[in-house]
Amino acid sequence: MKKRMNIITCGLAMCLFAACGQTQSDSAFPVAVSQTEEAHQSPVQSDSTGQKDEEQEQEVDVDLTKLSSIMCYSEVYTMVTYPEQYWGKTVKMTGEMVYGMSSGEDPKYYFAVLIADALACCQQGIEFVLESGSNDPKDYPAIGSQVTVVGEFTSYEENGMTYCQLVSAKVLPQEDTQ
């Protein structure tokens, strides 16, 4: 149990409270990498293409895709530090897709988008859950791919720590990122 908690904590800390360097974030989720590499043919992108018009009409309160890299990093830092200020707001973000995973017989996945700062040494990330509520990696974009996600910002407590996530999230096709 303790080991499981450690893995969850480490995984989420990587995702939510910044990780450093591309290699570190990749190596933090070895199981997820092997599963997703064989499983993903980007099903989300093909599903979401049909919803293009609906997504474009969706109002966004915090559009991180319009900010410069350093502004984006700072805004995400503020969101993670003061989550209550952003509850209920619709957030749009672009970054690298990463997974975290708990150990045990029934592992739970944590899906997040990592956003690097100007030096790419600091990364902040926000977890997201698709509209369907799926926890299956097959329903999410491939790890390491660049994704744009829109969802409602919220935060939750787990093991005495506060984590941020986007719920009812949609992954937009790449042509909608700008």
Add this chain to the structure above:
Amino acid sequence: MAQLTEKIALYLSYPFVQYALVVGVLVALCSSLLGVTLVLKRFSFIGDGLSHTAFGAMAIAAVLNLTNEILFILPATILCAVLLLRVGQNAKIKGDAAVAMLSVGSLAIGYLLMNLFSNSANISGDVCSTLFGSTSILTLSKTEVWLCVVLSIIVVGVFIVFYNKLFAVTFDENFAKAVGTNTDGYNLLIAVIIAVIIVLAMNLVGSLLVSALIIFPALSAMRIFKTFRAVTICAAVTSVICSFVGMMLSILAGTPVGATIVAVDIAVFALYTLAGSLTGGQKA
């Protein structure tokens, strides 16, 4: 152009950008005021040594899990500044050797402690941000901003009140001592103010680049002006403008804040040098 104006307006609407600009301008003003004194007293490199000390102190504070790190960093840096500027003059290890020893020693111990005991998930990110000030100025809390405002007012106030004494100690310490000025006391005051500025400036440009914020405006102003007052005023104005422009460029282009400000300082130094060589500098 309209797009750029729109973008600037959007960025300026963010509270953390407003905080950064306020703190950046205040830190630039304070550092440039003392920069003139430090350059003239041949203490240009002391800012570097003290900023590394502050980095070491920050690492210890992080390891001790202190909620308000500045309460530990500030006294530790002040102590080292006093040791270097005042006690160091009578010590066996003097001048540049003492600064170099303190500088590299603190840097090494700080990094070692952060690696061995830090409970952060992002050690490299913390180190990167502390050393180069990549983002720390944009992630300030309201408390940190107020602390910076109060300390800046104190520094500027002390500089204005003791301007004549600082001037005397800077140019001819022996003469000042001979006419009854408490030079040891004023050297101690300079040491304390330098330490405060270093700790404040670490947030803006990072500990490796603090020296640039202290010496570049003073050196730039000295290319054109020759009197202490003129150099001080010119350095203050130049520093504030460079910091503001550097921060805006950084925010717009997405470049690291500290490095961008120093790049602007270097460009202005080159311009002032050119202007100085063309005009021959303004004589007193």
